[in-house]
Amino acid sequence: KPGDKIPSTTELREQYECSAPTVRQALARLQERGVLQGHQGRGVYVTTAPS
Template sequence: MDELLEGLLNKIKSGAYPPGSQLPSGRVLADEYDTSQSTISRAVARLRAQGVLVGRPGRGVFVAEPPRR
Protein backbone atom coordinates (compact mmCIF):
# COMPACT_ATOMS: atom_id res chain seq x y z
CA MET A 1 0.00 0.00 0.00
CA ASP A 2 3.00 2.31 0.44
CA GLU A 3 3.51 2.46 -3.34
CA LEU A 4 -0.15 3.34 -3.78
CA LEU A 5 0.01 6.12 -1.19
CA GLU A 6 3.21 7.46 -2.72
CA GLY A 7 1.68 7.36 -6.20
CA LEU A 8 -1.43 9.25 -5.12
CA LEU A 9 0.59 11.84 -3.20
CA ASN A 10 2.91 12.34 -6.18
CA LYS A 11 -0.08 12.94 -8.46
CA ILE A 12 -1.47 15.48 -5.99
CA LYS A 13 1.88 17.27 -5.61
CA SER A 14 2.54 17.29 -9.37
CA GLY A 15 -0.86 18.85 -10.08
CA ALA A 16 -2.31 15.81 -11.86
CA TYR A 17 -4.96 15.94 -9.10
CA PRO A 18 -5.10 19.66 -8.19
CA PRO A 19 -6.80 20.95 -5.02
CA GLY A 20 -10.56 20.66 -5.30
CA SER A 21 -10.43 17.98 -7.98
CA GLN A 22 -12.31 14.73 -7.64
CA LEU A 23 -10.35 11.50 -7.47
CA PRO A 24 -11.27 8.79 -9.96
CA SER A 25 -13.56 6.05 -8.67
CA GLY A 26 -12.17 3.23 -6.55
CA ARG A 27 -12.63 0.85 -9.48
CA VAL A 28 -10.60 3.09 -11.82
CA LEU A 29 -7.84 3.53 -9.24
CA ALA A 30 -7.80 -0.21 -8.52
CA ASP A 31 -7.29 -0.90 -12.22
CA GLU A 32 -4.65 1.82 -12.54
CA TYR A 33 -2.63 0.56 -9.56
CA ASP A 34 -3.42 -3.13 -10.17
CA THR A 35 -4.79 -3.66 -6.68
CA SER A 36 -8.10 -4.35 -4.98
CA GLN A 37 -10.78 -1.78 -4.27
CA SER A 38 -10.44 -2.54 -0.54
CA THR A 39 -6.76 -1.53 -0.69
CA ILE A 40 -7.78 1.68 -2.47
CA SER A 41 -10.38 2.33 0.23
CA ARG A 42 -7.78 1.89 2.99
CA ALA A 43 -5.33 4.23 1.23
CA VAL A 44 -8.02 6.87 0.67
CA ALA A 45 -9.09 6.58 4.34
CA ARG A 46 -5.50 7.13 5.44
CA LEU A 47 -5.13 10.22 3.22
CA ARG A 48 -8.46 11.54 4.49
CA ALA A 49 -7.26 11.11 8.07
CA GLN A 50 -4.15 13.12 7.16
CA GLY A 51 -6.29 15.89 5.67
CA VAL A 52 -4.96 15.36 2.14
CA LEU A 53 -8.35 14.22 0.83
CA VAL A 54 -11.90 15.10 1.83
CA GLY A 55 -15.05 13.06 1.32
CA ARG A 56 -18.26 14.68 0.17
CA PRO A 57 -21.19 12.34 0.82
CA GLY A 58 -22.97 11.39 -2.36
CA ARG A 59 -20.35 13.14 -4.51
CA GLY A 60 -17.02 11.38 -3.99
CA VAL A 61 -13.52 12.03 -2.70
CA PHE A 62 -11.72 15.26 -3.49
CA VAL A 63 -8.24 16.69 -3.01
CA ALA A 64 -8.34 19.04 -0.02
CA GLU A 65 -7.88 22.74 -0.61
CA PRO A 66 -4.68 24.07 0.95
CA PRO A 67 -5.21 25.93 4.21
CA ARG A 68 -5.69 29.68 3.83
CA ARG A 69 -3.07 31.86 5.45
Protein backbone atom coordinates in the same frame (compact mmCIF):
# COMPACT_ATOMS: atom_id res chain seq x y z
CA LYS B 1 -4.29 19.94 -7.09
CA PRO B 2 -6.69 21.20 -4.41
CA GLY B 3 -10.31 20.99 -5.49
CA ASP B 4 -9.77 18.18 -7.97
CA LYS B 5 -12.05 15.16 -7.80
CA ILE B 6 -10.18 11.87 -7.72
CA PRO B 7 -11.26 8.82 -9.73
CA SER B 8 -13.66 6.26 -8.28
CA THR B 9 -12.46 3.29 -6.24
CA THR B 10 -13.10 1.04 -9.24
CA GLU B 11 -11.10 3.26 -11.57
CA LEU B 12 -8.19 3.46 -9.10
CA ARG B 13 -8.28 -0.31 -8.55
CA GLU B 14 -8.05 -0.95 -12.28
CA GLN B 15 -5.43 1.74 -12.88
CA TYR B 16 -3.10 0.50 -10.13
CA GLU B 17 -4.01 -3.20 -10.45
CA CYS B 18 -4.74 -3.67 -6.77
CA SER B 19 -7.68 -4.80 -4.65
CA ALA B 20 -10.60 -2.61 -3.63
CA PRO B 21 -9.73 -2.90 0.10
CA THR B 22 -6.23 -1.59 -0.67
CA VAL B 23 -7.65 1.44 -2.47
CA ARG B 24 -10.15 2.11 0.34
CA GLN B 25 -7.40 1.85 2.96
CA ALA B 26 -5.20 4.31 1.04
CA LEU B 27 -8.09 6.76 0.64
CA ALA B 28 -8.95 6.46 4.34
CA ARG B 29 -5.36 7.25 5.33
CA LEU B 30 -5.27 10.29 3.07
CA GLN B 31 -8.58 11.48 4.52
CA GLU B 32 -7.21 11.03 8.07
CA ARG B 33 -4.26 13.24 7.10
CA GLY B 34 -6.56 15.87 5.65
CA VAL B 35 -5.31 15.50 2.08
CA LEU B 36 -8.66 14.22 0.79
CA GLN B 37 -12.24 14.90 1.79
CA GLY B 38 -15.14 12.63 0.89
CA HIS B 39 -18.61 13.95 0.10
CA GLN B 40 -21.43 11.40 0.25
CA GLY B 41 -22.80 10.84 -3.24
CA ARG B 42 -20.47 13.38 -4.87
CA GLY B 43 -17.02 11.80 -4.61
CA VAL B 44 -13.66 12.41 -3.01
CA TYR B 45 -11.76 15.66 -3.50
CA VAL B 46 -8.22 16.89 -2.90
CA THR B 47 -8.16 19.41 -0.04
CA THR B 48 -4.45 20.21 0.23
CA ALA B 49 -1.36 19.82 -1.88
CA PRO B 50 0.75 16.79 -0.88
CA SER B 51 3.91 17.70 0.99
